[in-house]
Amino acid sequence: MNKRNLMSALLISCLTWGAHAQGTAYPNKPIRLVVGFAPGGAADYVARAISDAMGKSLGQTVIVENRAGAGSSIAAENVAKAAPDGYSVLLASPSSISVNPALNPKLTYTPKDLVPITKVTASPLVIAVNPNIGINSVQDLISRAKQAPGKINYATSGNGSAPHLGAALFIQLTGVDMVHIPFRGGAPAIQSVIAGDTQVTFGTPPSVLPMIQAARLKGLAVSTKNSTPLVPGLPGMQEAKLPEYAIEFWYGLFVPVGTPPAVIKKIFDATQTAMAQPSVKAALAREGTDVSVSASPDQFATFLDEDAKFWVNLVKSAGVKLD
CATH class of the missing domain: 3.40.190.150 (Bordetella uptake gene, domain 1)
Known part of the structure; x- marks a missing residue:
């Protein structure tokens, strides 16, 4: 193949490859x-x-x-x-x-x-506690936290996560003093509450609901103002007597x-x-x-x-x- 034919072949090859690349559909x-x-x-x-x-x-x-x-x-x-x-x-x-x-x-x-x-x-958040600590409602949680400032630890899926912010809003509105324990995800945070290493979580439904259904956690309320069919059996914050609280x-x-x-x-x-x-x-x-x-x-x-x-x-x- 002479030089001119070689260059022509290379040019055709490049043009063909470029057309193919441009025509390749995503994904x-x-x-x-x-x-x-x-x-x-x-x-x-x-x-x-x-x-x-x-x-x-x-x-x-x-x-x-x-x-x-x-x-x-x-x-x-x-x-x-x-x-x-x-x-x-x-x-x-x-x-x-x-x-x-x-x-x-x-x-x-x-x-x-x-x-x-x-x-x-x-989604709403779900406020849940270790079932062995004798807290059965949002008002119980507020009362216990006020009786023992800094003694209740709440577990979250990390700093700045929705559970962290949900707990921060709760603390801001109620004036209680609880200690934040962040984890690298919802699953290890929930396991810490089940184990009793922490006492409460403002957890996401996929992390919390199976544990509530298995009686390994006690659900207190959902974080929205009203109850939701997404989380049957738990009151909203208005019914839990904290109507100013709402977050999803x-x-x-x-x-x-x-x-x-x-x-x-x-x-x-x-x-x-x-x-x-x-x-x-x-x-x-x-x-x-x-x-x-x-x-x-x-x-x-x-x-x-x-x-x-x-x-x-x-x-x-x-x-x-x-x-």
Whole structure:
């Protein structure tokens, strides 16, 4: 082959490869769904409940990857710094999007490094105690904590987590003195209450409800103003005689900034399809979690702007610190 023919062949090869690369449809390999907490907690349960349905809708495997630590900041940083190609998706709560940036100015990512796709779930917290300590209601908890300031320890899934913020709001409104014991996820936090190493948790339903049903924890109330069919048998805070208290948390999906709009739309559409599946709704409902999807990525972004105000104000007014 002469030089001219060789150059022509190389040019045709390059053009053919480029056309193939541009035409390759997303996704063409497995997708990471990164979770900021240890296996066994609410975030992990939600991720595993939706990953199969998302994968079927996208035509690729969605692999749940747990990167616990630093109140879910490790996972958020991992995705924020990943290639913006749609193959790294973050399942996040207010912790990594609003709370941690407010608590820690030294974070190596900001919420602006992540693009919101859609909210997927909403849940109350569940106030639960070790069943052997003789606390049977929210008012019992308040009374006991006031009788013994600093003697009751509450376990959470980490600094800045929804359970931490739920307890902080409770302490702020009631004036009690309880000690925060953070863990790397909901499951180890709940186990500490069961073991009696800590006494109370403002836990997420997937972490707490199985233990309440097995009589290994005593449920006191849900964190919303009124009771909910998601958590049958427990009063809301109004019935528990603390009507000024109300808090719930959500999970949503995010990708690195710079992810192509077409890829974002594919993930959004696939998530909408997945969350509409009766099997997904039923699996989440069994664990006290409601499906709650956004109308669009823009609508989710607008929601986040308002939602952040609540969490940041709570961090400041309750004096929440990293340590």
